[in-house]
Amino acid sequence: MQLNKLKEKVLEGYDITYEEALSLIDVPLGKLTEFADEIRKEKCGNEFELCTIINAKSGRCPEDCKYCAQSAHYKTDIDEYDFLDDNTIIESALSNEKSGVDRFSIVTSGRRFNKKDVDKLCVTYKKLKEQCSMEFCGSLGLLDYEDFIKLKEAGMSRYHNNLETSRRFFPYICTTHTYDEKLNTIKDAKKAGLEICSGGIFGLGETIIDRIDMAFTLKEIGVKSVPINILNPIKGTPLQNNEPLRYDEIKRSIAIYRFILPNVLLRLAGGRALFEDKGKKAIESGVNSAISGDMLTTYGIKTKDDIDMVKSIGFEVNEVNYE
Numbered sequence: 001m002q003l004n005k006l007k008e009k010v011l012e013g014y015d016i017t018y019e020e021a022l023s024l025i026d027v028p029l030g031k032l033t034e035f036a037d038e039i040r041k042e043k044c045g046n047e048f049e050l051c052t053i054i055n056a057k058s059g060r061c062p063e064d065c066k067y068c069a070q071s072a073h074y075k076t077d078i079d080e081y082d083f084l085d086d087n088t089i090i091e092s093a094l095s096n097e098k099s100g101v102d103r104f105s106i107v108t109s110g111r112r113f114n115k116k117d118v119d120k121l122c123v124t125y126k127k128l129k130e131q132c133s134m135e136f137c138g139s140l141g142l143l144d145y146e147d148f149i150k151l152k153e154a155g156m157s158r159y160h161n162n163l164e165t166s167r168r169f170f171p172y173i174c175t176t177h178t179y180d181e182k183l184n185t186i187k188d189a190k191k192a193g194l195e196i197c198s199g200g201i202f203g204l205g206e207t208i209i210d211r212i213d214m215a216f217t218l219k220e221i222g223v224k225s226v227p228i229n230i231l232n233p234i235k236g237t238p239l240q241n242n243e244p245l246r247y248d249e250i251k252r253s254i255a256i257y258r259f260i261l262p263n264v265l266l267r268l269a270g271g272r273a274l275f276e277d278k279g280k281k282a283i284e285s286g287v288n289s290a291i292s293g294d295m296l297t298t299y300g301i302k303t304k305d306d307i308d309m310v311k312s313i314g315f316e317v318n319e320v321n322y323e
Contacts, residue, residue: 003027007035010262011042015219021212024256029248036255036286043262048315049225049289050306051103051137051267052096057083061109063176065164066238067201067231070109076236083108083117086124090131097134099303100318101292104128105137105160111177112141122154129155137197142177142185148192158225159189160197166213169206186221195224199267202253203231203245211253215260226264227291228254230271247275251285258286265289273301280309288315 006020024032059080061070069076093104106121113121121140128136138151139160148159163182164170170179190196198221200214218226230250233240257266267289272279278301283290290310292303307317 003031003035006259007039010039010259016259018212018216021215021256021260022209024259025208025252029252029255032255033251033285036258037284039258039262040266040286040288044265044288046314046316047288048310048317049102049265049267050100050292050303050317051105051289052101052293052303053105053107053139053291054084054089054092055109056089056106057081057108057110059109061111063111063174065174067173067204067234069234069237071237074236074238076234083120086127089124090127093128093132093134093136096293096303097132100307101134101303102318103135103137103158104132105139105158107139107160108141110141112143113147115147118143118147118150122150125151125154125156142181143188144185145188145192148189148194152192152194156194158195158197159186160225160227161185161189162200162227162229163198163214163217164200165204165206166210167217168213169204169210173204183217183221186223190222196222197225197227197267198223199225199227199229199269201229201231201270202250203242203271204239205242208249208253208256212256212260215257218264219261223261223264225267225289226257226261227267227269228257228287229269230274232271232274244274247281251282254282254285254287267291278305278309280313283310284313 059070059078060072062072064071064073069078096104135157136155137158137160138156161182167179186196186198231242233242266287268279268282268287269291292306310317
């Protein structure tokens with residue numbers, strides 16, 4: 001099928017097949033990214049969603065994810081601390097709201113937040129809802145249905161749990177929990193009425209076919225937001241010497257995601273600070289959201305710079321007076 005005809009079918013509501021997605025690996029990149037951005041405009045409009053995260057509990061994680069600086073299995077130079085106090089989290093949220101951010105997420109290291117701490121965190125979310133008008137997310141590991149019910153009632157609206165990669169490649173990246181454990185967590189969060197934010201990392205050593213496989217899994221489970229991280233190799237982790245992906249391959253992968261997932265918030269996340277253009281060309285390949293500010297253990301891009309960039313592309317964002 002010609003690329004233009006496939007784009008038109010997607011615009012009409014067609015779900016492309018796996019074979020059609022694979023065919024996009026070899027089409028001209030310029031047309032692919034152009035059509036992906038056209039799909040984004042028609043299906044999602046020109047609104048651009050910015051979110052920020054706070055690393056609310058850092059390091060000493062028992063999981064062995066091979067890309068992660070917070071794993072206790074590796075020797076990395078990061079700050080380690082227990083769960084932050086409410087005032088610190090609320091102060092960060094208020095500051096980000098004033099900067100024009102739409103969403104704020106509390107992120108913690110570890111396999112899962114324990115039951116006692118989930119109850120404490122519910123108090124934090126209630127305080128956030130009282131003082132901020134943003135939407136709130138969480139990334140707290142492999143929680144269960146009861147936890148999600150409590151967190152939703154407290155004010156969380158979206159839960160984040162990345163699949164990271166394809167089912168085939170996942171065992172090469174993590175051995176301390178399984179793909180199905182992640183999927184079950186996502187299903188429980190969705191059952192509790194939460195929106196789902198789930199994506200992965202490009203550049204772990206996977207193939208572009210692995211990325212396509214993950215995209216179809218994400219489509220099947222009905223995600224709302226798909227964060228796309230680009231591996232930032234951290235010294236001390238097993239992936240510290242991974243060769244960076246070529247920018248053209250990243251743009252192609254993003255554009256294919258937009259063809260497969262025409263209606264989602266395709267969110268450029270960690271690693272884009274490594275690009276000379278801070279991810280502008282990647283955004284123009286079908287992206288309509290981003291994580292702004294610092295990441296968990298690496299530097300990001302200032303929210304003001306992000307807002308200026310996406311406005312220059314033609315997106316609509318919150319108006320902020322920085323004076």
